[in-house]
Amino acid sequence: MLEVQNLTKIYPNGTVALTDVSFSVEAGEFLGIIGLSGSGKSTLLRCINRLVEPTSGRILWNGVDITAADQAGLRVIRREIGMIFQHFNLVRRSSVVTNVLSGRLGYTPPAWSLVNRFSREDRAKASRALERVGIPDKALHRADALSGGQQQRVGIARALMQDPKMILADEPVASLDPVLAHSILGTLERLNQEDGITVLCSLHFLDLVQRYATRVIGLRDGRVVFEGDSEDIRQINDERFKEIYGEEARRLGGQEGRV
């Protein structure tokens, strides 16, 4: 479904974020991406929908090269790929339903959005999406009136509006407490299993990766240093751990440690 080939990203200031990254994702997978801060997780996810322009390499999306797409082509590809963020990236002053509806913009004729107009179907779809993520009663609240967990649910609902085939989740639970983290990842897992949406999720906590991911890749200094399924993660020993996280890293409280 998604094939990343020899992806390299060098930022204009010379920072090498990704070096020769290659992997592929099958439809329906829940791929966990682990690595230290600065290991290139966010850059990798953003290269996939070209929020960040890759320096070289190819990314094939159902056989189409994303890196070669023009603006119109990119728009079509992007609307099939939802994205959720660590800081939710909601428009704080807009209502929840407006935030959710804005997920539909890729399907809306641009001129219509100038006058703030969405079709009746889109509005119905938005309330279904909010129901789906468990906050149907918050539709008319301002986004910044919601708690962190609720805001992330709005983020997921916005992604759902795209009818996504894949969701990119960039540290979706890093700003939330552990209980909320499980609830958000549980929602993503449900979407993954019930709707068959492929999920690419970067995570900090090893136990969360073990619990939710069906497959894992580990990044270190922009290179893939680990690849395996959730069983492999369970088998991970200190030596392997250091390979991923670097010499100075140390586990906190066994395998559940946060690095």
Place this chain on the structure above:
Amino acid sequence: MTDRSPTTPPPRSWVHGLLSFVVPGSGQISARQPIRGIAILLSFLGLAALAAWTVAQRSRTPDVLLSARLFGVIFAQALALLLFLAALRYVVARFAKGEPASALWGLILAAAYIASLLLVQDQLLAAAGAPADLDQIYGGTALFAAGALTAFLLWNVADAALLGAHPDARPSFAAGILYVCLVIFVLGWNLTEIDVQKAVAEYRDTQIILRRIVWPWRAAFEYEQVTIESSARIQAPCPPGATGPEVNQPVPGVPWISVTPTCGDISLRDLAAGKLIFGTELTITGGGYPPGSEVDLLWKNPIGNAFKPRGGVGDTEITIDENGEFVSTLYIPEVAIPSTAVGDQIHTIIIRQESGEIFTGRLSPSIKLALTGMLETIMIGLMATFFGVIAAFPISFFAARNLMAPIKSPLTGVVGGLVGLALALVLTFWATGRVSVSLGGLAAAPIQVAGFGLALLLVSAYFGWNSGAALATRLGKTLPPAVTRGLTALEVAALAGAAGYLLGVWFSRGVVSIPLAGPVPSFLEQRYAFGGAALFGLAGFLYGYRNALKEFSLGLTIYSTTRTLMNIVRSIEPLIWAIIGTIWIGLGPFAGTIALTLHTIASLGKLYSEAIESIEPGPLEALQATGANRLQTIVYAVIPQIVPSCISFTIYRWDINVRMSTIIGAVGGGGIGFILIQWIRLFQYDNVGLAVWLITLTVATLDYVSSSIRERFI
């Protein structure tokens, strides 16, 4: 410090000090702090030159050499004085306290220095030059500038000595900057012509005007005079047989007068004796006037001119008794009756009383004018803000770095678009010209022609750019890269060449012509134009060839162009724009509106674009990720974030615009300022006061309202 070879022993600290004494800053340079040394040297030279220049320019017969020489002498004397005091301090410190310098001693020295400058001021100046010279060069200013400069020089010596003794020290620059500021202060005092003595002595002059401006409210109302008047008729001269008009009879309850006889002779002037020969004596009785009041007596001659009779013929100011009656006598005054006069000559005696001003409760024309002007001013501010917002809002997106920086496009497409745009512009001008001719010229149908031109411009620019860019991009994909490269380079060369041609023409007309007597000869203009075209064309070709296949930062180019234009428009004061507006449209509020609108577009554009630049980037990123295009991300992610600050800025700007339009009126931009400046020039300070009050009240109200509205949005 680095090692030194034994052959060059390190200069001792006093050597650095001495160096700095001779050439300021050189000691610091020799103590290996060259930047500090150069800064000191440049400051010293700059200040000395500035002081000499100021003194020369302010004197009545500017003579830079004379003033520089005198300034130098005064400087040397001030230096000697300061050195003497420093030596004194050293001695005192040594013997009295036996300890090195302290801050207190520094302060005492500074105080003693200034005190002695004041004390020996006259002697110093007298020693410096002839009194006539001093009169010309503003001796006091030169003295104090030289004094401060001297202190700076000695500080520089001490600094160099300290650096020499402690090479790694980083002593503070504060004292040096203080002395520099002192020199500038002295010169500033002179140049702004500060005169404390005058300010104190002539303060009372303001009272007369200030009282009227501070409380002008009598001028806001209309006052009336009530006149009580009664008259009687007399015939003079009295030809034989004439009886004169009838004698008036008293009328109860109404002011009346009665004169007897009603026919008599006019007083005549005896030119030889220089005195008046009195005519007939009249007895005037009257009643019905306010008891105890004063009345005026007027004589009206047969052709209707009234005057107060002179020459001691009788009282012209009469006091009414407690019953409201009076009796007075009057000789018929000297009245010239031409010999050609025909018929009875009937004169009239008038007894008139004018009341003081009586309050009517009606508003005066002045306050009505001021109120109208104020309303006009508020509306100028409002309209300018309205038009400004309409224009500034879209422009501000082009001036927001965070939105524009990511916009990049291959040079091929950009150049293609530019060529399309250029063709569209040519087409627009041509077509508009044709339409204008068919409608009978721009003056005959300005709205139609301008509207047509603007609409055509927008449409053709849009299509020109888009189709040019699309065509070039498509060609770029189908043609071999080398051909694309060559074509792009040629296009860039053509565009740059056209720009170079225009620049050449401008350069020849604007710069080359300056030293010439007349306009630039056309062969020379052609030479510059084609030279410019060739130069720019070649540069364009090279640039295009090198970068044809690369991405061009289109967004940043638009961003910097917009910003530059806005900065230029903003840095020109609305007052200047108003002058341009009055030349354009003529005097009146429309000119002021245009001036403020231009300035508002530029400053609101900047404020809005800064609001856009400070938005959270997250939502923008999130919407891009959903496949929203640029317009949609702006509507859904940018605008909701900037609305509060934009509202706040807009209200703030309206506030400023109303305040500015009062000033703009003064140069012909309409509104209350226009009226105010006329009243000032007519010395009508009561009316000036009314206008000032209205402006103050309006601005204060607006200030309060705008700040309380803005508080809700922040």
